[in-house]
Amino acid sequence: MTLMTHAKAVNRLRTLAQIPPTLGRRVLSAAWRTHSRLILINDAASWVIDEEMRALADIATALGIRVVPPKWNQGSKHQSVFYGSQFYLFSDEWLRSSHRIAVAYFHGKPGTGVGEFDDLFAKVKHHHDRLARVQVSHSEMRDCLLTTGINPEKLHLIPIGINLSLFHPQTPALKSQFRAQYNIPQTATVVGSFQKDGVGWGDGLEPKLIKGPDTFVQAMSALKSRVPELLVVLSGPARGYVKAGLARYGIPFLHFNLPRYADIGELFQTLDLYMVTSRQEGGPKAVLESMASGIPLVTTRVGQAMDLVRHGENGWMTDVEDVEALTHWAHKSLDHSTDKTRIISAGLLTAHENAYSMQAPLWKKFLDGFVEEA
Numbered sequence: 001m002t003l004m005t006h007a008k009a010v011n012r013l014r015t016l017a018q019i020p021p022t023l024g025r026r027v028l029s030a031a032w033r034t035h036s037r038l039i040l041i042n043d044a045a046s047w048v049i050d051e052e053m054r055a056l057a058d059i060a061t062a063l064g065i066r067v068v069p070p071k072w073n074q075g076s077k078h079q080s081v082f083y084g085s086q087f088y089l090f091s092d093e094w095l096r097s098s099h100r101i102a103v104a105y106f107h108g109k110p111g112t113g114v115g116e117f118d119d120l121f122a123k124v125k126h127h128h129d130r131l132a133r134v135q136v137s138h139s140e141m142r143d144c145l146l147t148t149g150i151n152p153e154k155l156h157l158i159p160i161g162i163n164l165s166l167f168h169p170q171t172p173a174l175k176s177q178f179r180a181q182y183n184i185p186q187t188a189t190v191v192g193s194f195q196k197d198g199v200g201w202g203d204g205l206e207p208k209l210i211k212g213p214d215t216f217v218q219a220m221s222a223l224k225s226r227v228p229e230l231l232v233v234l235s236g237p238a239r240g241y242v243k244a245g246l247a248r249y250g251i252p253f254l255h256f257n258l259p260r261y262a263d264i265g266e267l268f269q270t271l272d273l274y275m276v277t278s279r280q281e282g283g284p285k286a287v288l289e290s291m292a293s294g295i296p297l298v299t300t301r302v303g304q305a306m307d308l309v310r311h312g313e314n315g316w317m318t319d320v321e322d323v324e325a326l327t328h329w330a331h332k333s334l335d336h337s338t339d340k341t342r343i344i345s346a347g348l349l350t351a352h353e354n355a356y357s358m359q360a361p362l363w364k365k366f367l368d369g370f371v372e373e374a
Helices: 003-017 021-029 048-062 086-090 115-130 139-146 172-181 213-224 240-248 261-268 286-292 323-335 337-353 360-367
Strands: 037-041 066-068 080-083 100-104 131-136 155-157 189-194 230-235 253-256 273-276 297-300 316-318
Touching: 037 048, 048 066, 048 261, 048 360, 080 086, 086 100, 086 115, 115 131, 131 139, 139 155, 155 360, 172 261, 189 213, 189 261, 189 286, 213 230, 213 240, 213 323, 230 240, 230 261, 240 253, 261 286, 273 286, 273 323, 286 297, 286 337, 297 323, 316 323, 323 337
Parallel strands: 037 066, 037 080, 080 100, 100 131, 131 155, 189 230, 189 273, 230 253, 273 297, 297 316
Antiparallel strands: none
């Protein structure tokens, strides 16, 4: 390169550096083929949706699809945007966008007393023609969205998957190691609940009732009378309501608000049982996490648990708000080693079948025609 050519290049870089970011992206992306880039938009929680978007980026890249950072949503035109949460649809930005739009719609049944679910559903009903693809994680949400009039071919049932490298079948050695690490008594009978079930991102003293924190507290109170050494291990933000309820009934608990999702596998190693008491769910992701960790699962009939859990085969499932049944099956899982061994083995297989690495064919079908060749 001559000195003159080098100087021109430097000046060009200086000029580009002074261009506002959005305008700069508009200039740089002008040469892209239409719908040749996949833009994945995360939520702000850095937890479940963040993990889903990382996994999808890896799958798409392996399929030869060009994935670009979320910032390209602003500035570029006529590309393919996937929103990781249906709540992005509250903004009208997607209606004005030139991009091809897809969204994950995990939960939010209308007519269940939650106003934002009704509003969101109504928005999809009026504007589903603007959506090119919708990922649903379970059959109940798929059937619900079909009533909006959306083209059934746009709906793709792809469960919230799991990264098996973060979860390992529990062994006595691992259980002892991580109980010591988290100062959990070795002799305690430990039930886990790792989710956000309070309103907001603070203490969470107001319950988020769709997550069933009231049902969980009642179930733990009933179980305590049968399991004297019961200890509850909590994770996730906004757990104040549950902590106050457990304290009220004299049930010991420990709360670990882990900074990284990758660490949650360690907490599963400390458990004897995992319990889900929700009224509505998109997952929960903990269904597969507990199975992959070799931890018995008792869950209400919600979300993808309805599709993945076979009662008495790979876990136990009850009706929503059925405290008596939750307590019964929790006690059974803790008291019957023969059933537990069989159910744990079946759960490990279910987790393997729904690992991200096994979902590539489902995502290929989803992405075909949504993203074009670069």
